[in-house]
Amino acid sequence: MPRQAKSKHTKGRENPGTQKSPRAIESKAQVEVAEEAIRLRAYEIYLARSGAPGDPVADWLQAEQELRTRQKSS
Template sequence: MARNTAQKQNSQQPASTPARPQNPLSMAPAPRTSPSHEQIARRAYEIFLARGGTPGNPEQDWFQAERELSLGRQ
């Protein structure tokens, strides 16, 4: 009788469970790609021109351009 009860309980369970994704990281959005050297150089030059072409700090222009492009701003 215990055997019959166990079979009845097993038969009431769903035949299959929903499939889970194999790798939860595969569902994550793709990482942003870094801006290219050329893109950064072009944006740094635009920053230089926006300043009126006056001498400044080229490294600061470069880092600002890199930051803006990495955040998707211009």
């Protein structure tokens, strides 16, 4: 049976240059939470139209603006 060539890379090790700092991971989580909040608010705006035609992008932008305004006043 032929031998398999040894890999130059060690399994399970990350390249030190690709590790993320705790702050980067934390801010990414905050962005995801904000995006989910925007998504939920945009859906609420859609439901409030009761099936009337509308623009999903406008709903998203309105939701984003409302949540940013609410966040600034907190």
